[in-house]
Amino acid sequence: MAALLGHITRWIDETKHRFPDEGATAESRLSLVAGIILFLAALPSQVSGHHSVAFYSNEIIEISGELTRIDWRNPHIRLTLEVTNDRGASEAWRLEGSSIYNLARSGITADTFEVGQRLIITGQPSTREKRMLLLRDILLPEGRRLEMWIQNVTRLESDSRLVDAAAENRGIFRVWSVPAANLAAALAQLRDQPFTESAIAAQAGWNPLDNFATRCEPEGMPRIMVNPHPFEFIDGGDLITLRTELYDIERMIHMDRDAPPDDAPRSRLGYSVGSWEDGDLVVRTTRLNWPYFDNAGTPLSEEAQIVERFSLSEDQTRLDFEVTVTDPPTFTRPAALRGYWLALGDTIARYDCVPLEN
Secondary structure, eight states: OHHHHHHHHHHHHHHGGGSSOTTOOHHHHHHHHHHHHHHHHHTHHHHTTOSSGGGBOSOOEEEEEEEEEEEOOBSSOEEEEEEEOTTSOEEEEEEEOOOHHHHHTTTOOGGGOOTTOEEEEEEEEBSSSTTEEEEEEEEOTTSOEEEOOOOOSOSOOSTTTSOOHHHHTOTTOSEEBOOHHHHHHHHHHHHSSOBOHHHHHHHTTOOTTSSTTTTTOOOOTTGGGSSSSOEEEEOOTTEEEEEETGGGEEEEEEOSOSSOOTTOOOBSSOEEEEEEETTEEEEEEEOBOOOBSSSSSOBOOTTOEEEEEEEEOTTSSEEEEEEEEEOTTTBSSOEEEEEEEEOOOOOOOOOOBOOTTO
16 A cells, blocks of 8 residues: 555656646645545456456436347356337437356356346446446346345355355365455455565556456466365365356366476466465465466566465365465565455356457
């Protein structure tokens, strides 16, 4: 934040001739700086959640019409609604909802809808595109109201959903679900790191409308570990597979060595070696060539080293994790992410992402 304050202060110095009151006091200018910082601090909570959310208004509107198209796909589902405007003309509105996984966990599937249904829609209009709406909820013909922007998996994390993991005694080798509170905390942690000034400058050049997420390009480490979709550890003895539903990604953790081979190629997931330490799984990842720390333009260099520690609860229903990222060009000290997953009996489905422009 200190580096950001410096950037903003220099910006005000360079542009103060544009302000009507050129004799503004230092106190008033600092007050403006504080206001800008508070604004920026609030903004990433929208930007980091997903690549497109920042470009919807905070205004809530209601429209109604006939459902003409259903695109049930990742990263976000899309519906098309034929609406009659105030002049009596027909208009096609595009509606963007949450991901298939998040909706399914609330009992909403493609079969919930039928072309020809009359729907009442509540949502936020786009600030970039005409007749584009971020779905908040849908009122079905029979009167049932559906929440359509679900950015968390688990309001479903009640004790009744937890499996009897102790009886199953599978340790970490199961599918793990991401609780809502954990995801919100993880996204906040991504933003609150000791970034270098060069990293902050790089963030300013990020294009939320044209990047790996909008193009459905599989993400790399460590960003892939911060997402709302389930994860699964698969025991292969000397080779543990860590799957995530997001982009159908599989990471390989080599348990039979303590360092990558000299000829190991660099990749977006890097090369991971693991070991058991006091019952915890510790994974060290190097040889990365994924250029981002997050989905907000923060760079990651090939010097990056990532250490993960996974700790299982005594009843085996919770898996706590710590991720430490050391990368001097990006962080003034190692970055740290902490969170947990729960054993809720979920399964992993195909992701099958379709670029948003299609």
